[in-house]
Amino acid sequence: MRVYLYYLNPKRSLFIMSNIGKVFYDGLENIRLTDGVIHLAFYNVDGTGNSEKKEPAGEVVLSQQAFLRAYGAMTNMVNQLEKAGLVKRKDAEETKPTAGEDGGSAAGSPNFQ
Numbered sequence: 001m002r003v004y005l006y007y008l009n010p011k012r013s014l015f016i017m018s019n020i021g022k023v024f025y026d027g028l029e030n031i032r033l034t035d036g037v038i039h040l041a042f043y044n045v046d047g048t049g050n051s052e053k054k055e056p057a058g059e060v061v062l063s064q065q066a067f068l069r070a071y072g073a074m075t076n077m078v079n080q081l082e083k084a085g086l087v088k089r090k091d092a093e094e095t096k097p098t099a100g101e102d103g104g105s106a107a108g109s110p111n112f113q
Helices: 065-084
Strands: 007-008 014-017 027-036 037-045 052-063
Touching: 027 052, 037 065, 052 065
Parallel strands: none
Antiparallel strands: 007 014, 027 037, 037 052
């Protein structure tokens, strides 16, 4: 059981969670917009080594502003990984969007197949 402690931040007059745990997810299953709020649904693989069997693991809900800040932070991290030689950009042809199940487009990520 996780216990959360809240305290009042006098500069912002907001309650802030001070005992934040870390959660590991194997991947991002779905992103959706509902009533102006972005929902990120994550999954974990089943633990038997079968990476095809995905189990829902949790959801993170963000305001549009928080989502854009997170997107910016992740973009900066990808740039740092690229500069360090740890990741490499694919050619534009390799990353061409494909039609998703809903008729929209999805990136060539295995998380969106």
